[in-house]
Amino acid sequence: MNYNGVLPTLPKELRLFIAVFVIVLSVGYFTGLLFIQETESTTPAGIEENYLGNEDDEEAEVMKFKKGEREMLTVIHTHVLSMSFIFFLLGGLVWITKAPKKLKLFLTLEPFLSIILTFGGIYLMWSGISWFRYVVVFSGILMTITYMGSAGLVLWQCIFPKRLQKVQ
Template sequence: MGYDGLLMKLPRGVKWFVATFVLVLSIGFYTGLLFVSETSTSSPMGIEENYLGNEEDEDAEVMKFKKGEREMLTIIHTHILSMSLIFFLLGGLVWLTKLPQKLKMFLTIEPFLSVILTFGGIYLMWSGILWMKYVVIFSGFLMTLTFTISALLVVYQLCRKSVTVN
């Protein structure tokens, strides 16, 4: 199938459309990370406190309570659905770039694994498996890294002109 490098061959207007989409998608993605940072859930202890509460910590600046099962299921459900759509759309664009097949495979499959590990890990940690907070941090970092690399590669190739060799 002739989709390898197709991104560079798109008409100028379509390239602008796709680039604008990736930019807005990235703003949304990084705003979510900013929210995570604001709720102090970017450290192992912060993640644990955010979902399991900190009622026993008398020195806590902000009192947090353990999330209920309904709230946890809502968080997990909405994040897995929305993140899978984000990575499906971005992954589709990655497959239209001119990159090695193995790199495309990694950049498009890994985020789905990280979504499951991150949000499944949050649920398992909430259920009592506390060491999952480290899996959550690692998979969240990897998910962010693959998003960033994918978005940059797509935008970079949208800016390049298609070179045809006769």
């Protein structure tokens, strides 16, 4: 079965449905990133402070306490499950775009590695391996870049299917 390039050939109504889904999914994804920015967890030090607390810092503007094990497991559980579904659905759409197979492999497999590194890294950092905060930042950035690439590819081929045919 040849599925490469199916997306731009779908009826306009179906492409519109997919495009709206990806846009709404992106609103949710980037709202999550805004929340991360709001909690000042965009730097290695900020991530560490968010999960390990800052009780020892007398100059801290906002007092944060180390998260308990139950809270950590809830955060990791919900994020791993929900992000797996996000990238599974988006990856399914990527596979029906017209793009090189190696690019599709990267865009669809990398996010799952980043999910494990990001949330596994948060847990390991919380457990006392503090250098994992750098892994969390790197994998989180890579996950977001991959998301943007996948969503952009799908949206482009939904909105401009004729331009893709002209390039061929």
